[in-house]
Amino acid sequence: MASESLFQEPVVEPGNARELAPDLIVIPDGGVELVPNIGIIGGSHSVLVVDTGMGPRNAEKVLAFAAEYAKGRRLYLTTTHFHPEHAFGAQVFAGEATYLVNSAQAADLAHKGPGYLEMFRGLGAPVARQLEGVELVAPDETYPEARDLDLGGRIVQLRATGRAHSKGDQVVTVPDAGVLFTGDLVEAGQFSIFPWFPPHDTDVSGLRWIEVMHRLIDTDPALVVPGHGETSGPQVLTDVRDYLELLRDETWIRRDSAVSEETTAAEVKALMLERHPDWTGQEWIENGVACLCAEHA
Numbered sequence: 463m464a465s466e467s468l469f470q471e472p473v474v475e476p477g478n479a480r481e482l483a484p485d486l487i488v489i490p491d492g493g494v495e496l497v498p499n500i501g502i503i504g505g506s507h508s509v510l511v512v513d514t515g516m517g518p519r520n521a522e523k524v525l526a527f528a529a530e531y532a533k534g535r536r537l538y539l540t541t542t543h544f545h546p547e548h549a550f551g552a553q554v555f556a557g558e559a560t561y562l563v564n565s566a567q568a569a570d571l572a573h574k575g576p577g578y579l580e581m582f583r584g585l586g587a588p589v590a591r592q593l594e595g596v597e598l599v600a601p602d603e604t605y606p607e608a609r610d611l612d613l614g615g616r617i618v619q620l621r622a623t624g625r626a627h628s629k630g631d632q633v634v635t636v637p638d639a640g641v642l643f644t645g646d647l648v649e650a651g652q653f654s655i656f657p658w659f660p661p662h663d664t665d666v667s668g669l670r671w672i673e674v675m676h677r678l679i680d681t682d683p684a685l686v687v688p689g690h691g692e693t694s695g696p697q698v699l700t701d702v703r704d705y706l707e708l709l710r711d712e713t714w715i716r717r718d719s720a721v722s723e724e725t726t727a728a729e730v731k732a733l734m735l736e737r738h739p740d741w742t743g744q745e746w747i748e749n750g751v752a753c754l755c756a757e758h759a
Contacts, residue, residue: 470494470495470588471494471588471591471592472494472495472496472497472515472516472520472547472588472589472592473494473497473520473592474489474497474500474515474516474520474523474524475489475492476489476523476524476526476527478490478492479502479527482639482641482685482687482693483636483639483640483641483685484639485503485504485505485616486501486502486503486504486636486639486641487501487502487503487504487531488500488501488502488687488693489501489502489524489527490692490693491690491691495690496516496546496547496585496589497515497516497547497690498513498515498542498547498548498645498689498690499513499643499687499688499689499690499691499693500512500513500514500515500524501513501634501643501687502527502528502531503613503616503618503634503636504531504532504535504613504616505535505612505613505614505615505616505618506535506613506614506615506616507535507536507613507614508535508536508537508538508611508612508613508614509528509531509532509535509536509537509538509613510537510538510539510540510611510613510618510634511524511525511528511537511538511539511540511555511559512540512541512542512634512643513541513542513547513548513549513645514539514541514548514549514550514551514552514554514555515547515551516546516547516550516551516582516589516592516593517546517550517551517592517593517594517595517596518551518553518554518594518595518596519592519594520551520592521551521552521553521554521555522551522554524551524554525554525555525558525559528559529558535614536560537555537558537559537560538559538560538561538562538611538613539552539555539559539560539561539562540561540562540563540620540632540634541563541567541632542631542632542633542634542643542644542645542646542647542689543567543570543627543628543630543631543632543645543646544567544570544571544574544575544578544628544630545578545628545646545657546578546579546582546593546596548645548646548689549571550575550579550593550596550598551596552598552599552601553596553597553598553599556599560602560603561599561601561602561603562601562602562603562604562605562609562611562620563601563604563605563620563630563632564604564605564606564607564609564620564622564630564632565604565605565606565622566622566624566625566629566630567622567628567629567630567631567632568600568601568604568630569629569630570628570629570630570665571598571600571601571630572598572600574663575598576598577662577663579593579596579598605620605622606622607621607622608620608621608622616636616638617637617638618634618635618636619634619635619636619637620632620633620634621633621634621635623647623674623677623678624670624674625665625666625667625670626647626666626667626670626671626673626674627645627646627647627654627655627656627657627666627671628646628657628665628666629665631645631646631647631674632645633645633647633678635681635683639684639685640683640684640685641683641684641685641686641687642678642681642683642685642686642687643687644678644686644687644688644689644699645689646688646689646690647671647674647675647678647689647702648675648678648686648688648689648698648699648702649688649689649690649691649702649743650686650688650690650691650692650693650694650698651691651692651740651741651742652690652691652741652742652743653705653734653738653741653742653743653744653746653747653750654671654702654705654706654709654746654750655689655743655746656668656746656749656750656752656753657749658749658750658752658753658756660752660756664753664756666753667753667757668706668709668710668750668753668754668757669710669754669757671706672703672706672707672710675699675702675703675706676703678699679696679699679700679703682696683696683699684696686698686699705734705737705738706750708734708737709730709734709747709750709751709754710754712729712730712733713726713730713750713751713754713755713758714754714758714759716729716730717755717758723751723752723755726751726755727747727748727751727752730747730751731744731747731748731751734747735747
């Protein structure tokens with residue numbers, strides 16, 4: 463098992479929740495790795511929770527906060543994708559909320575969830591503690607590509623983006639507030655997370671991810687809640703798109719010149735760190751290079 467010092471305890475702190483718009487709350491990640499930004503979106507008769515936090519103990523705190531906030535309104539839960547810190551607390555919501563996601567994400571959870579549970583348990587004792595007692599539960603409802611959820615006087619748009627960071631990525635838009643929840647399609651101040659783990663998981667696609675970013679930019683939200691990092695304006699979407707396109711271009715230039723993948727990764731990583739010296743998650747750059755090498759035409 464990895465050293466306990468690699469990660470601090472990935473604990474959600476509902477006490478830090480803040481309002482982004484009327485009846486729209488975000489529980490921020492607090493800059494803690496493996497803690498997601500969590501959304502609470504209300505309408506006149508229902509409240510939607512976006513992501514659970516990692517494991518049942520975090521999810522219990524999120525559910526308690528959401529239930530108190532809802533004040534008797536019906537609860538829904540959705541998750542931006544199946545990865546552990548976003549979805550592996552859904553069991554706590556069973557019987558308390560209706561859990562709905564796109565069908566591709568439900569398939570990801572069923573087919574790859576157990577493997578990710580074991581992989582994340584190996585990241586160290588703080589992570590393993592939060593994953594104690596996890597049971598992977600199927601969603602109550604699925605949709606193919608799009609679902610408009612009526613919360614009462616407020617429609618929330620759930621949209622499957624197609625394969626990018628994962629096969630089952632989903633964005634959540636609150637049109638009346640101009641707020642977009644992206645999950646790990648977007649990180650603020652962090653290099654994009656490429657879960658490229660051949661031969662076990664090669665579903666991430668840098669090329670399709672770029673296409674998704676162009677579509678998200680076209681939606682022109684006022685506020686973007688990334689999977690991790692600070693809530694900010696729409697510029698963060700452009701930042702991610704530009705990074706992914708530069709990563710592709712610099713990787714492919716070297717592949718066209720028959721440079722080895724090892725040399726390509728080293729040179730591209732050095733360039734990216736020079737461009738974004740303040741970004742975290744530099745360990746994901748090599749994964750992105752490897753993914754884009756595999757997608758090289």
